[in-house]
Amino acid sequence: MQPDQAVETTGGVSRETTGRVSRETPMNTATETTEWPSPWDDDLPLAREAQRAVKVLNPAGDVSMPRPGRRRVMGVANQKGGVGKTTSAVNLAVALALHGNRVMVIDLDPQGNASTGLGVEHGAGTPSIYEALIESVPLAEVTQQVEGIPNLVCAPATIDLAGAEVELVSVVAREHRLERAINNYPFELDYILIDCPPSLGLLTVNALVAAKEVLIPIQCEYYALEGLGQLLRNIELVKVHLNQQLQVSTILLTMYDKRTKLADQVEQEVRSHFGDVVLKSVVPRSVRVSEAPGYGQSVMTYDPGSRGATSYFEAAEEIAVRGAAMGAN
Template sequence: MRPDQTVGGPSADEQAEETQWPSPWDDDLPLAREAQRAVRVLNPGGDGQLPRPTRRRVLGIANQKGGVGKTTTAVNLGVALALHGNRVMVIDLDPQGNASTGLGVEHGAGTPSIYEALIEGTPLGEVTQAVEGIPNLVCAPATIDLAGAEVELVSVVAREARLKKALAGYTHDIDYVLIDCPPSLGLLTVNALVAAEEVLIPIQCEYYALEGLGQLLRNIELVKVHLNPTLDVSTILLTMYDKRTKLADQVEQEVRGHFGDTVLKSVVPRSVRVSEAPGYGQSVMTYDPGSRGASSYFEAAEEIAVRGAAMGTK
């Protein structure tokens, strides 16, 4: 008798053979859930289409506070909408050019950019670039020249409406225009607010979240009264949510209590993957489509798309 056998019972080897190990694709396993999220986000078969809006939607993504996720939001919402059947343009209006980097779009010195469209009147169609690997997504990049645009715009006729004029001349079919604003309230941001019909405000779930928000809302109201009566704060997205802290929950409750249904149900968690993706010239949607960050941005895009489909035509 082998030492691993007992009288009248199976051997240890036989017991191991009879053990039913779960498949890595069982729905309840983390690996399976991640794979399901990845398929849903990437939409490889093109079956999971998001509804298209009844008309072109132009959203300025603004918050005068830096580091709240404006660029990350512009990039990932743009990719999510484009992967699911919408035609999208991302306009990088921040001289740092981070949205251009995040989309893997060339924006070195000498590249045709949004600067030429604003200052020289170059047609927007001549400065946009297709984003590699993402059908239906184009980007108007920002170059270092944009850093001087605030000063140059001062002497330009109808300086606040230069971007609006450029967009009016863009005749290609487009469903969404997402404008990544700089973290300031200068002429570039004013151009975005005049060109847009809607404002999307990312708010981080941290201590200084609401600092400066009142001033931003006052400026939006001033633009609405004097320059763009159709402007509306249509969407607020909570970002950098850390469920381990009571503070994040307090900020969320305060924002939802004040702004109500303007706040998307989707909340973007603080995520290493979201932070890493731009370093590879990608959105988190393509860098790690199975991650919580990618799934959260997809859910936010889904909410925005459903709201857009419900809008009436003008």
């Protein structure tokens, strides 16, 4: 202790003083009061998540994605199951619809997962895409408005669609049934997203004939590219014989796990092979994305602040910007 220091004790607290400094040190353990930052501080994760949610849900209609100069009919296809095909179709459709585009989802998969993800009724006896394909019922009579999203309608799939592959074999112009139904739809649309089954049968052929573009979701895992060559060959066959306007316009990388080197390798390989067709946005592997269909929702409405929702929003935004550019050409 320096000569000019003194120690005073008052009420169990020692006070050490000098000519310049005075500080108090509790002699017994005491709890210090911490001033927590506001949960709405822009730098906190909670605030950032809230900001993402507002951007994704767009409740005030402030954010709009550019609308295409012409209607875009996109088949969402991949013969490999479990790659995020239905999830991508549903979430991209919701993102586009929430931001000013008029969208229809056609569920062409007999499992009806896209219908489930949009919370649309698709039990036995429900008017569905089956009636439009097999019985020539107008598409407008089988579509349903998606609850809570005014710009989005869905043509659901019921279990009846499971027999459509066989029934279509004997139907006249069987490959053009969906195209005819879409062409006769009386209302204006910006996007039609067709969720194809994970096979290369007549239902998928109908989708590829009706569509002008193909969107291929690719899982960032080892078997991602297996079977893709066959899909591309089938697309080329449809283009040559049935639909000369068909093109692979968009590839979306899904289930990306940044912790693995493999995901990075798959991404690099896909980008080097397909170039600008691949969206810059990558959808991460997400529990929220997997949970949402169980509640009859897309991840956009189930957890709009999640990384999965933000990724699909960014992917939809890229698609919309590309569509506007295509319309200008």
